[in-house]
Amino acid sequence: MRTLSGDPSATPLSFDRLVVVETARQGxxxxxxxDVILAFHELCLVRDDRExxxxxxxxxGSVICWASYGSDLAEAIRSL
Structure with a gap:
């Protein structure tokens, strides 16, 4: 994870936080x-239902997500 992202401070986060994703309706x-939350400074990758x-x-401490980046972790990390 750290090698692929180039972020030596990348770390997993605990689940004791609010995690939401924006819907098609504004606001x-x-x-x-x-089941996984990975932090890369202020950006995060969150896995929900294999996505x-x-x-x-x-x-x-909450995480506000804006889009799905698919099921491939390496591809999602490259999109950071």
């Missing part, structure tokens, strides 16, 4: 139930 969010979502880590 609406859907909760995610992640990787990219988002941002907020100051309160």
């Amino acid at each position: 609406d969010y859907e909760p995610l139930q992640p 990787w979502f990219m988002g941002q880590l907020d100051d309160d």
Whole structure:
């Protein structure tokens, strides 16, 4: 993960946080139930139901995702 991303500080995060993804309707969010959360500075990759979502880590520790990047972790990391 660190080698592929080029981020030596990349780290897994705990699940004790709110994780949501924006929906097609402006301003609406859907909760995610992640089984993996990876942080790359303020960006995160979140896996929910075998799909990787990219988002941002907020100051309160929550993660707001904006899009799915598919099921391939290496491809999602390259999209960071």
